[in-house]
Amino acid sequence: MxxxxxxxxxxxxxxxxxxxxxxxxxxxxxxxxxxxxxxxxxxxxxxxxxxxxxxxxxxxxxxxxxxxxxxxxxxxxxxxxxxxxxxxxxxxxxxxxxxxxxxxxxxxxxxxxxxxxxxxxxxxxxxxxxxxxxxxxxxxxxxxxxxxxxxxxxxxxxxxxxxxxxxxxxxxxxxxxxxxxxxxxxxxxxxxxxxxxxxxxxxxxxxxxxxxxxxxxxxxxxxxxxxxxxxxxxxxxxxxxxxxxxxxxHIDKLAEDHRHARMLAEQISGIDGLNIDLDAVESNLVFFDVEESAGTAEQLVMALLSRGVKVLALGNQRIRACTHLDISEQEIQDSVKAVKEAMSTGLANVKMQESHPYAYR
Ligand SMILES: Cc1ncc(COP(=O)(O)O)c(C=O)c1O
The missing domain is CATH 3.40.640.10 (Type I PLP-dependent aspartate aminotransferase-like (Major domain))
Structure with missing residues (x-):
């Protein structure tokens, strides 16, 4: 992992x-x-x-x-x-x-x-x-x-x-x-x-x-x-x-965070079961939705957590991922890999906790 x-x-x-x-x-x-x-x-x-x-x-x-x-x-x-x-x-x-x-x-x-x-x-x-x-x-x-x-x-x-x-x-x-x-x-x-x-x-x-x-x-x-x-x-x-x-x-480094966000967004747009509006990705925040037929945002949060990647659920289907100063290009690639793996394995059997720390609405 x-x-x-x-x-x-x-x-x-x-x-x-x-x-x-x-x-x-x-x-x-x-x-x-x-x-x-x-x-x-x-x-x-x-x-x-x-x-x-x-x-x-x-x-x-x-x-x-x-x-x-x-x-x-x-x-x-x-x-x-x-x-x-x-x-x-x-x-x-x-x-x-x-x-x-x-x-x-x-x-x-x-x-x-x-x-x-x-x-x-x-x-x-x-x-x-x-x-x-x-x-x-x-x-x-x-x-x-x-x-x-x-x-x-x-x-x-x-x-x-x-x-x-x-x-x-x-x-x-x-x-x-x-x-x-x-x-x-x-x-x-x-x-x-x-x-x-x-x-x-x-x-x-x-x-x-x-x-x-x-x-x-x-x-x-x-x-x-x-x-x-x-x-x-x-x-x-x-x-x-x-x-x-x-x-x-650090102001100059924000452009790098935005570039990483776009990179993440573009790769997410190619993953089955996820929807993203690429035109809406304009800064370091990347929002995307888990299709209802594929599962819920909380399931994806947990599936990623078990693969070492932390993101937030901001609604039943909505996920937020945020790039920042401590995230490298390699870590963006690793995160994409984890998302692909989670989605291709399927979210149905993800182990949920009653209340986990990374979901809020
Ligand atoms: C748009 C916006 N305003 C205000 C705040 C509040 O900042 P703080 O967490 O430092 O109180 C946040 C925090 O994430 C924010 O995203």
């Missing part, structure tokens, strides 16, 4: 030797007092890169997304979000728990949307309804299928949102994957976005850390929220040093 190949997520990456050296030699101070030079440098650099006034280092993508919601909404408000959006699906109900905010969902192709999709769920401003305050975007999309928003579509929907008086937030957990996949510059994407959350702990390979970027006023509000949430750290420069290292060394 091959050694474990972990395609569940790009969050499983481990810091490289160079990153560990950067962490070890980071200059640090007390960030709660604004005295960590490495955090300050990261925040300054990210604000400049996105053409915004300020930035705030956060523990996780969930935290920086929720700090965005914090900056814009108050109890009784609603945020408008695609039905597959991470903020609505995978953050433990945080908008309701933390802010008393509800999510009004709408549909759209691949986790992306048009003005008409948002308009389809709008309601009058009236005492009966929550106040629609914020439009949330995600790029690249995750549950939506790893899609990269076309620049003009993103600009026109975000501009329209601001013109309607809504605040705008971008969940850019994989923001640099979007820039690489879409061929756009970071600042080009966000002129009509008020706050942007970007993760360093996914494709960029950091052990933890995200950042919220926006206006000075929004970041000041978010900073207070971060304190209240217990997310203000002290010598956080060890995390910021990893992020700075990633900005300098």
């Amino acid at each position: 091959i050694q474990s190949i972990d395609l569940r997520s790009d969050t499983v990456t481990k810091p490289t030797d160079g990153m560990r050296e950067a962490i070890a030699s980071a200059e640090v101070g007390d960030d709660m007092w604004g005295e960590d030079p490495t955090v300050n440098e990261l925040e300054r650099r990210m604000a400049e890169l996105l053409g915004k006034e300020a930035a705030l280092f956060a523990c996780s993508g969930t935290q920086s997304n929720q700090l965005g919601v914090w900056a814009h909404c108050r109890a009784g408000d609603e945020l408008l979000i695609h039905q597959d959006g991470h903020i609505a699906n995978y953050e433990g109900g945080a908008p309701a728990v933390l802010h008393g905010v509800t999510c009004r969902i709408f549909s759209g192709v691949g986790g992306m949307f048009e003005v008409a999709d948002v308009e389809s769920v709008l309601h009058p401003v009236d005492q009966h309804f929550p106040m629609s305050r914020l439009v949330c975007f995600e790029n690249t999309t995750n549950k939506g299928g790893g899609r990269v928003w076309p620049l003009d579509q993103f600009l026109s929907v975000s501009q329209w949102s601001q013109q309607q008086g809504y605040k705008t937030h971008l969940d850019g957990a994989r923001f640099f994957n979007a820039c690489v996949g879409g061929g756009y510059e970071p600042a080009e994407l966000v002129p009509h976005i008020d706050t942007i959350s970007i993760c360093f702990s996914k494709g960029l390979g950091c052990p933890f850390g995200s950042i919220l970027v926006g206006s000075q006023a929004d970041i000041d509000t978010a900073r207070r929220g971060r304190k209240i949430l217990g997310g203000s750290l002290r010598q956080a420069g060890i995390g910021a040093a990893a992020a700075i290292y990633a900005l300098d060394h």
Whole structure:
């Protein structure tokens, strides 16, 4: 059996030797007092890169997304979000728990949307309804299928949102994957976005850390929220040093992850019993479906697990495989071999556990 190949997520990456050296030699101070030079440098650099006034280092993508919601909404408000959006699906109900905010969902192709999709769920401003305050975007999309928003579509929907008086937030957990996949510059994407959350702990390979970027006023509000949430750290420069290292060394490697994803997708498209939309593979996330006649996604997850390959089941039939910094071309080939073997053996007799760790919906 091959050694474990972990395609569940790009969050499983481990810091490289160079990153560990950067962490070890980071200059640090007390960030709660604004005295960590490495955090300050990261925040300054990210604000400049996105053409915004300020930035705030956060523990996780969930935290920086929720700090965005914090900056814009108050109890009784609603945020408008695609039905597959991470903020609505995978953050433990945080908008309701933390802010008393509800999510009004709408549909759209691949986790992306048009003005008409948002308009389809709008309601009058009236005492009966929550106040629609914020439009949330995600790029690249995750549950939506790893899609990269076309620049003009993103600009026109975000501009329209601001013109309607809504605040705008971008969940850019994989923001640099979007820039690489879409061929756009970071600042080009966000002129009509008020706050942007970007993760360093996914494709960029950091052990933890995200950042919220926006206006000075929004970041000041978010900073207070971060304190209240217990997310203000002290010598956080060890995390910021990893992020700075990633900005300098790992963004260029994302194109390789995308190439690996395409390679995986193309070979999966030739396997009987599996269906994949090759046109929808635009980043490092590869989604495909197990045909009902062949079995279920969970059966394939287990069949692959027994062959040393880890992927996620994201529905009865749907599988997600994610390429990242710690996956080589050889490991893509080995994974394809394992998928072919599992499918040709058949999934009917796969040993299932009552509940196994790699399936969630
Ligand atoms: C699109 C998206 N947003 C936000 C997050 C949350 O990040 P974290 O796991 O660091 O809280 C994730 C995590 O996978 C994600 O995929």
